[in-house]
Amino acid sequence: MAEGVKPRVKVPKTASAGEVIVIKTLISHKMESGQRKDGDGNVIPRSIINRFTCDFNGENVVDVTLEPAISTNPYLEFEATVPASGEFKFTWYDDDGSVYEEIKKIAVE
């Protein structure tokens, strides 16, 4: 089980219609690769976040498949177009079945 998972997302609060914004996301997660061994030489089982998606009002922005080679506390940065006011929904899927969600509203002036 992954503990202390906390998503952090940086999205501007306002934008003009059609503007391109940069979104930065980070989620604290140990991302155990399944390659490491503990002090007794036993392999520590894999525990990673295997998928991340970002949608705006139900339309997809990015859908990323993450593998064990992604660093601890996975960081992702990408660009999105903002057609109108609405909300960005960020979803992280954990190996253990947990799903972490974060919602950020953005207003178009």
Next chain:
Amino acid sequence: MQLTRRNAILMGAGAILMTGLPLRASAAGEDAIAAFTGGAEVGEGDIKLTAPEIAENGNTVPIEVSSDSAAEILVLALGNPTPAVATFKFGPLAASRSASTRIRLAGTQDVVAIAKLEDGSFVKASTTVKVTIGGCGG
């Protein structure tokens, strides 16, 4: 040394011995590429992979991929125990076909990005990253 037939054979055998290990390591990478492209030819072109030339710590190496017309971008680290790193799929609201993240590298190796363009063709970019401290445990 004169290049006789015997010497040439010896040199050839030596070369095979030396490359034997890396060949096995990259076979998984080639499989991953084949699975992504479906065996299609991978050309050069509209894709950019940005990674540091030297990474002191293989646990967190910042990389960036970008391409103007990609639908999907696959990133592979050919020298890792499992070569797959990430696959980025861009939806209708992605303003640019680019993304940054941080990855783990087990040691000095080639990082490869392959983009599937909207016309169905594939392009590839690769760069070598020197790693001082490996990042895959073990």
